[in-house]
Amino acid sequence: MTQVRETDRPATTAPELGVLRDLFERLHAERIRYCHWKSNEHLDASMTGATDVDVLIDRSAMVAFTRILGETNFKRFVVKPGRGYPGIEDYVGFDVKTGTLTHLHVHYQLTLGEKFLKGHRLPWEAVYLDTRVWDEQHGIYVTDPNLESIVLVVRAVMKLRARDHVLEAMGKPYFRGGMLRELRWLADRVEPQRLLQLGSRLVGERAACLLPQMLAVAQPSIRQLRAFRRCAAPGLHEYLLYGRLDAVRRMTMREWGIIWWKLRNWLLGAPTKSTRTLPQGGLFVAFLGADGAGKSTLTRQIAEWLSSEVAVVTTYGGSGKGTASLPRRILQDIARFRRRLARTTTPPTDGRHCPDQEPSRLRALGRLVWVLTLTRERRRRATQVWRARGRAMIVLSDRLPQRQFVGLNDGPQLAQGLNGRPGLRRALARREEAAFRRAELTPPDLVVKLHVSTEVAWQRRPETPAELLRTGIQVVRELQFPPTTRVVDMDAEQPLAEVLLQVKRAIWECI
DSSP: OOEEOGGGSOOOSSOOOHHHHHHHHHHHHTTOOEEEOSOGGGHHHHHTTSSOEEEEEOGGGHHHHHHHHHHTTEEEEBOOTTSOOTTEEEEEEEOTTTOOEEEEEEESSEEEOSTTTOOEEESOHHHHHHHOEEETTTTEEEOOHHHHHHHHHHHHHHTOOHHHHHHHHTTOOSSOHHHHHHHHHHHTTOOHHHHHHHHHHHHOHHHHHHHHHHHHSSSOOHHHHHHHHHHOSSOGGGGBSSOHHHHHHHHHHHHHHHHHHHHHHHHHTOOOOOOOBOTTOOEEEEEEESTTSOHHHHHHHHHHHHHTTSOEEEEEOSOOSTTOOHHHHHHHHHHHHHHHHHHHSOOOOSSSSOTTHHHHHHHHHHHHHHHHHHHHHHHHHHHHHHHHHHTTOEEEEESOOOSSSTTSTTOOSSGGGTTSOSSHHHHHHHHHHHHHHHHHTSOOSEEEEEEOOHHHHHHHOTTSOHHHHHHHHHHHHHOOOOTTSEEEEEETTSOHHHHHHHHHHHHHHHO
């Protein structure tokens, strides 16, 4: 068996992920044929979780391979309808020791080609598995560099678009960036005789003779790629999966769909970078704790951790200023202006006017309007959670509305008015109650309670009264949830890195 020498590739200082090492060791133990089939130039990055892992699997071993994935901490995800490709599955693995995620592209057939389409299927899977080579450094099987070079050129030809001709005429070469770096890396490892032998077998002798020329120059041109396409036998058009019009339609719809999805996420401030969802349905995770416990920090960092691989939505279950809607922000600005005005205005001294009567009425009315706007926000957020979880996304919530403690820790503000006399207050109380019931339609699958002492909470949030901190800490401890909700109690006084790792482990167990 041919080997790729350890000295052929620079060493990396980042440790390889244990979850990947366990997977490949199991594949070797059960004699399942596979190979890391492309982009071996940056295999170091793949094995440390920095980039995707692309593995071609012998389709006859699919059942055993799927079982091994489940036993080695990999979980299957599905992409949004219309975004997937035939013969390819997506798995995400979790490294328990480091908390790192790794994305495994499982290929049962070689579906490749144009960006946003992958409209070709090369029937060369057996060639890949029969000629695979052993990579000494990482202890896995990879593609023969000669075969990888051929397929890299074929992939480049398939991806050619009219815009590429225009860009090259403007001085922007077709081979650039990662593709050029990969081509140069492979050019240093090919064996001319072996390259011609494999090339003649797969694309014909005439096309194979052009390969050494393209690998020898610093920058292959589009003219050379078009010549290769004309000489290839059988022609690459024989491997098309779609007719011309169908391919253009699919590619255009997919490209504009992705552009719109990215634009919408940017406008909404959503952290989602991936459309992959859970095949078994969504997951709702809520972070609870007193002020200073680290809820917002954890929500933000967990969203960043997940969003590169999984579709994530973040929401807020409290009444904080940062997430207030425009009406509530206006009310807050009015309240601040009124307080500032009250401090600078001299009260009347003629005794004919009571200075507290009118302001107290205004405060009461302002508070009712404030609760009304907050109620609308909560109902909108509850609908967002319901829809996102129902569409198999992961929802992360900083705080959570609750009805167990009235007026405390995001509890109801007008509950006392539910059975009062008919009027504005009772109507608003019932609207508020309905918003809480709407939120309870989607109970969390996982609640992470972040516990800190009053002293630590006050050190982190000195602007919050100590009594309010003590009450918040006690309420979080006493909150109860349905049997379907898993509750994890976390010592939030530990270093952030340790808390973050424990939270990642808890979330992964629930996925």
